[in-house]
Amino acid sequence: MKYLVYTLLFFIVFAIAFGLFACLTLAQGITLQNPAGSDTIAELIHNITSGLVTIATPIVAIMVLIGAFQILFAAGDPEKFKLGKKTILYTIIGYAIILVASGITSIIKNLLSSSGN
Numbered sequence: 001m002k003y004l005v006y007t008l009l010f011f012i013v014f015a016i017a018f019g020l021f022a023c024l025t026l027a028q029g030i031t032l033q034n035p036a037g038s039d040t041i042a043e044l045i046h047n048i049t050s051g052l053v054t055i056a057t058p059i060v061a062i063m064v065l066i067g068a069f070q071i072l073f074a075a076g077d078p079e080k081f082k083l084g085k086k087t088i089l090y091t092i093i094g095y096a097i098i099l100v101a102s103g104i105t106s107i108i109k110n111l112l113s114s115s116g117n
Helices: 002-026 041-072 078-115
Strands: none
Touching: 041 078
């Protein structure tokens, strides 16, 4: 029980000391930069969707190739052939959803930026 009390006391004192050190350090003019790189919510959402498109494009190419190989190596098995078709179909549907979401965010960003003028 004493060990637990001493441990908690140590962490409380350490947290207070660290907090004071952080306050003194930040008070000396150190500024934090925005990691998102955007100033508004519309820009942030646009950056996220454009990043998704950038990441999804090579994944789509790989998944279409996987679906094509599934069809190629079906060897007359209709279930494997259907699996390859479904892989390609669901890949295209997913990519279309990402592209539509990117377009919608671009439209919303344009509407919000034009209403501020």
